[in-house]
Amino acid sequence: MQRKILLMEDDIDLGETLQELLESKGYRVTLVTNGIEASELSYEKEFDLYVFDINVPEFNGLELLNALRHAEDQTPTIFISAFIDLDTITQAFKLGADDYIKKPFFPEELLLRIEIKLKKELNIITYNHIHFNPNNEEIVMDGEALHLSKMQMALFKIFIHNINRKVMKEDIMELTAIRSESALRVAITKLRNTTGLNIQNLHGIGYRLETR
Numbered sequence: 001m002q003r004k005i006l007l008m009e010d011d012i013d014l015g016e017t018l019q020e021l022l023e024s025k026g027y028r029v030t031l032v033t034n035g036i037e038a039s040e041l042s043y044e045k046e047f048d049l050y051v052f053d054i055n056v057p058e059f060n061g062l063e064l065l066n067a068l069r070h071a072e073d074q075t076p077t078i079f080i081s082a083f084i085d086l087d088t089i090t091q092a093f094k095l096g097a098d099d100y101i102k103k104p105f106f107p108e109e110l111l112l113r114i115e116i117k118l119k120k121e122l123n124i125i126t127y128n129h130i131h132f133n134p135n136n137e138e139i140v141m142d143g144e145a146l147h148l149s150k151m152q153m154a155l156f157k158i159f160i161h162n163i164n165r166k167v168m169k170e171d172i173m174e175l176t177a178i179r180s181e182s183a184l185r186v187a188i189t190k191l192r193n194t195t196g197l198n199i200q201n202l203h204g205i206g207y208r209l210e211t212r
Contacts, residue, residue: 005049005050006050019031047075053080062088125163170206
């Protein structure tokens with residue numbers, strides 16, 4: 001699958017150099033030079049990754065990322081910037097940046113960071129409207145972070161890693177420290193109500209998370 005990158009860089013020479021390198025590695029790169037172009041494209045199309053310079057015309061990369069995150073756009077974002085002060089870097093990460101590369105840099109460094117980031121993203125498990133990242137155990141449902149109790153998270157992980165597979169009730173109880181079948185039924189009902197997971201009861205055997 002060809003991964004799509006939105007690259008915002010107002011230095012045309014640098015932007016085209018990065019675009020050429022990334023496309024030579026199989027990425028599909030859309031290059032823009034200002035915040036308005038990037039904003040419009042982010043709403044019109046879906047991308048696997050944003051690579052944003054900060055100091056660009058119209059409105060800057062930090063303002064753009066802030067707007068995107070408020071619009072529930074959680075696309076991974078890497079900043080490339082000549083700003084090296086701690087305040088700017090801190091603000092970038094607080095707004096939701098995934099990485100920050102200080103200019104000048106070797107284009108191959110950006111390529112390496114992108115490959116690492118997208119490789120991690122490939123591990124994300126998707127079930128209907130739910131996305132689960134096993135690396136940090138983050139659950140995103142309908143574009144918003146979902147927080148579960150320790151018990152509910154333990155149950156959730158069992159089922160999300162075993163979609164369409166039978167899971168014995170004894171194994172679930174052992175892994176979650178639930179001590180009775182009645183308590184297990186209650187916990188699973190609560191998980192269904194919170195997440196919408198289609199967990200089916202295999203009477204006398206166990207449970208199975210089924211895709212619709």
